[in-house]
Amino acid sequence: MSVETLKWTSLPYTETQIADEAARLHSQLSIIGWSPVECSLIAPLTWEINKLKREMNAVILAHSYQTPDIIYGIADHVGDSLGLSQVAATTDADVVVFCGVKFMAETAKIxxxxxxxxxxxxxxxxxxxxxxxxEDVRELKRQYPGVPVVCYVNTYAEVKAECDACCTSANALAVVNDMEGDRVIFLPDTLMAQNLRPHTDKEIIAWNGTCVVHENFGSAELEAFRGQYPDAKVLAHTECVPEVVAQADMAGSTSGMERYIAEHEEAKTFMLVTECGMTDKLKVQFPDRDFIGTCVLCPFMKKIELRNVLTAMKNPDSSQVIELDRQVINGARRSLDRMLQVGRAERVK
Ligand code: SF4
Structure with missing residues (x-):
């Protein structure tokens, strides 16, 4: 037996399987400039992850801000927090692999x-x-007794367990309006709270958190872009400052952006004011449109790579397995159920 034959027989795949996998990847990733060589380099990893997925009866959920190798190489469902939490609630898989950030994986566990x-x-x-x-939420409740608390899904399970209802950027307005009384505590995103205020009669008491990605965008960049591309549509996330949201043609969640693009066939150019991973995803999804994205990466989302996905599936260590206290699960579940009952998406613009 030659050395070359020995090398291949020690691997879990054949050359033909990897060539087919590379061709599959290239059929999608070439749209965003990936070469056949780049696809061949990741093909052994995506092939093995996909094989493990079938063997383990696992489902891979990926947020839209993940990298294209994850979105097009291994994910079964791609979407925003609301869409992925609905899939997590109904999937019959035994294992959920979350390519996103920790609060999202916790939501799947809840x-x-x-x-x-x-x-x-x-x-x-x-x-x-x-x-x-x-404890911060308990203190807010002591300060504002009887005022319902809505938490954005970007919170940890212990925080959700203290709240009356959860929401995502897709349905924040609907959930706030669904609360009893004329005041609502909204946490933790202070910018989203500012963006909701003009669209509701409720008085919103806000926490002071911000997203390290979306707080970076300013209205000066948008004005410069408008000057250069007067016919383009600007789509902004509601985690941005109100001045940016005010200048946008549409403001909402990432799934709302996708819907807007699909509904506006006449528009050819879009500027996306959100995490830059979204741009590649939309370029593949809408190859006949032009997208101008931003270069702001979420450092947390980008911690997920094919290699650590494979390790987590093959031999997870305790840091890779989500475990939650039963009481926390029950409390957080109540808050998520209220959100899932309201369900619908409502844009603020
Ligand atoms: S820091 Fe990252 S995960 Fe958190 S809201 Fe911003 S983009 Fe999303």
Whole structure:
């Protein structure tokens, strides 16, 4: 037996399988400039992850801010927090691998506590989620007795367990309006609270968290862009400052952006004011449109890579397995159920 034959027989795949996998990847990733060689380099990893997925009866959920190798190489479902939490609540897989950040993986565990939920890198946090603790919420409730508390989904499970309802950027307005009384505590995103205020009769008492990605965008950049591309549509996330949201043609969640593009066939150029991973995803999804993205990466989302996905599936260590206290699960579940009942998406612009 030659050395070359020995090398291939020691691997879990054949050359033909990897060539087919590389061709599959290239059929999608070439749209955003990936070469056949780049696709060949990741093909052994995506092939092995996809094989493990079938063997383990696992489902891979990926947020839209993940990198294209994850979105097009291994993910079964790609979307925003609301869409992925709805999938997590209904999937019949035994294992959920979350390619996103920790609060999202926790949400999957809360909705499906009997499943094994894996987060490939526990450093995948979030500046909004880190801005508030469960004790902070208890203190707010002491300060404003009887005022309902709505938490953005970008919070940890212990915080959700202290709140009356959860929301995502897709349905924040609907959830706030669904609360009893004329005042609502909204946490932790102070900018989203500012963006909601003009669209509701409720008085919103806000926490002071911000997203390290979206707080960076300013109206000066948008004005310069408008001057250069007068016919382009500007789509902004509601985690941006109100001055940016005011100048945008549409403001809402990432799934709202996708819907807007699909509904506006006449528009050919879009500027996306959100995390830059979204741009590649939309370029593949809408190859006949032009997208101008921003270069701001979420350092937490980018902790997830094919290699740590494979490690988590093959031999997870305790930091990669989401475990939550039963009481926390029950409290957070109540808050998520209220959100899922309201469900619908409502744009603020
Ligand atoms: S983009 Fe912002 S809100 Fe989303 S995970 Fe990163 S830090 Fe958190």
């Amino acid at each position: 909705l499906s506590p009997e499943k094994t939920v894996l987060l490939p890198d526990d450093r995948a946090g979030c500046s909004l989620a880190a801005s508030i603790t469960a």
